[in-house]
Amino acid sequence: MTPAEFSRCLLEWYRRTHRRLPWRETRDPYAILVSETMLQQTQVKTVLPYFQRWLARYPTVKSLAAAPDADVLKAWEGLGYYRRARLLHAAAKCIVTEFNGEFPKSTEDISSLPGVGPYTLGAVASIAFNLAMPVVDGNVMRVLTRWFGIRENATRAETRKQLWDLAQSLIPEGCAGDFNQALMELGATVCVPHRPFCLLCPVRTGCWAFAHNAQEELPRVAPRPATVKEFEYAGLVLRSGYVLLCQRKGGQRMERLWQFPSVTLKKPVEQWDKRWKETFGAFKTSERLATLNYSVTNHRIRLEFFAMRDFTRRKARGTEWMSFASVRDLAFTAAHRKLADRFVEKPPAAAEDQAKDG
Numbered sequence: 001m002t003p004a005e006f007s008r009c010l011l012e013w014y015r016r017t018h019r020r021l022p023w024r025e026t027r028d029p030y031a032i033l034v035s036e037t038m039l040q041q042t043q044v045k046t047v048l049p050y051f052q053r054w055l056a057r058y059p060t061v062k063s064l065a066a067a068p069d070a071d072v073l074k075a076w077e078g079l080g081y082y083r084r085a086r087l088l089h090a091a092a093k094c095i096v097t098e099f100n101g102e103f104p105k106s107t108e109d110i111s112s113l114p115g116v117g118p119y120t121l122g123a124v125a126s127i128a129f130n131l132a133m134p135v136v137d138g139n140v141m142r143v144l145t146r147w148f149g150i151r152e153n154a155t156r157a158e159t160r161k162q163l164w165d166l167a168q169s170l171i172p173e174g175c176a177g178d179f180n181q182a183l184m185e186l187g188a189t190v191c192v193p194h195r196p197f198c199l200l201c202p203v204r205t206g207c208w209a210f211a212h213n214a215q216e217e218l219p220r221v222a223p224r225p226a227t228v229k230e231f232e233y234a235g236l237v238l239r240s241g242y243v244l245l246c247q248r249k250g251g252q253r254m255e256r257l258w259q260f261p262s263v264t265l266k267k268p269v270e271q272w273d274k275r276w277k278e279t280f281g282a283f284k285t286s287e288r289l290a291t292l293n294y295s296v297t298n299h300r301i302r303l304e305f306f307a308m309r310d311f312t313r314r315k316a317r318g319t320e321w322m323s324f325a326s327v328r329d330l331a332f333t334a335a336h337r338k339l340a341d342r343f344v345e346k347p348p349a350a351a352e353d354q355a356k357d358g
Contacts, residue, residue: 001206006147007170007179013202014182019044019189022051024181029103029110029128030061030092036123037088037115041081044188050079062101064092073256073331080334082254087115105129118164126176134167135180136160139187145219146191149208154219225298232301233272234262234336235280235308236289236343242321243344244280244311248333249318253296259336260305261319268302280319284310289343294335305339307348313357 001009018024021044023035034054038047057075058064064072069089076085091113095103104110111121122135136144141154144163152159171179190197198210209215237244237260246261248254261280265272273286286306293302313319322330327344 001203003170006203006206007172009202010182010186011172011175011179014178014185018181018185022048027128029105029124031055032124032128033091033103033116033120034088036120037084038079040084040119042079046079050076058092061092061095061103064089065096065101069256070331074329077331077337078334082257082331084115090114091116103128107131107133122180126171126180128177130174130177132168132171132173132176133180134164134171135184136163136167137184137187139191140167140180140183141187142193142219143183143187143191146196146209146215147203147207149212149214149218151218151220153222155222228299230264230266230299230301231268231272232262232264232303233276234260234303234305234339235276235283235286235311236260236305236339236347237283237308237311237313238347239321241324243324243327244313244319245322245327245330246316246318247320254333256331257333258322258330259333260339261316262303264301272304279314280316281311281313283308283312289348290339292335292338301335303335305343315357 023031026032035047035051038051038054054075058067067089069086072085072089073082076082079085094113095101098112099109104113107121107125110116110124116124119135119137122133125131125133126135141163144150144166145154148166150159150162152162154160154163167180167183170183186201186203190201194216196215198204198207198215201207201210204210209218235244244261245258248257248259250256261276263272263275263279265275273283277283286308288304289307290305291303292305293300295301324344327340332340
């Protein structure tokens, strides 16, 4: 099978069998930008309800550009990697201010939008405008390295350029959008990372990895960063229908999201309460309410959640008393949202307190 036959067979397969997804039913560049932003590092099944709710809430670039930052983060809550939401919001504002609210159509203008790198540029330009721009994400990288037998480290700059050039050369004339989606679809559903479904693959003839039984060996990538363990201690502090919360600072992971006052340590220590008191204020007793384990990138975090009694707040920067009713409208980190939903609207007896500011 030649590269030209590869492209033809793959395109025919895609048009017969592709999944029916809402962002494939439109050529609206704004909707495609939203979907591609959400799909970065996130599975399709997770994105589907968020995409539909997002477009119901922000159906146009102008409606998103006009939205307050806090509302945008709330709409993104639970999807993770919140920097994507901020960049999407910034891109909408840029389209309104720089392009009079009309989505730009040239590759130069699209690439000038905040958060639009080579991958997003290729996706929007090819799917919305059928421009002959390649797209290379993890799925496409896997398909190409296996089919062409590329055994160099796929994360090296030279290999990445080779893959982008290959993807460009394979695009059939006039079919850029469908072909790019076909490559991604093959990697997502057939040419999967482990135990790929080679017998279902429309282009297995000519595939180097299939011929050499080397599917599990490719692509070759740099080792993942080492896992970092952390231990977080958070406190529930209540005062007459109000709860003490913190908003994460700019420059931190998950910046500007809300959470309960907490300290994070490199190892579990019995004296965690000393660090907590130094940061937020004094309390006489505490009672453990819950324990959660969660991950952020390569960080594995064990979260201990306590009810703090007889609390006197220091004037800690970034802490605020928020009403119980307002909590549901704030954008929380995922772990702290679980705690808020469980413990704020119906606080446990252990958390009933008459806290005061110092």
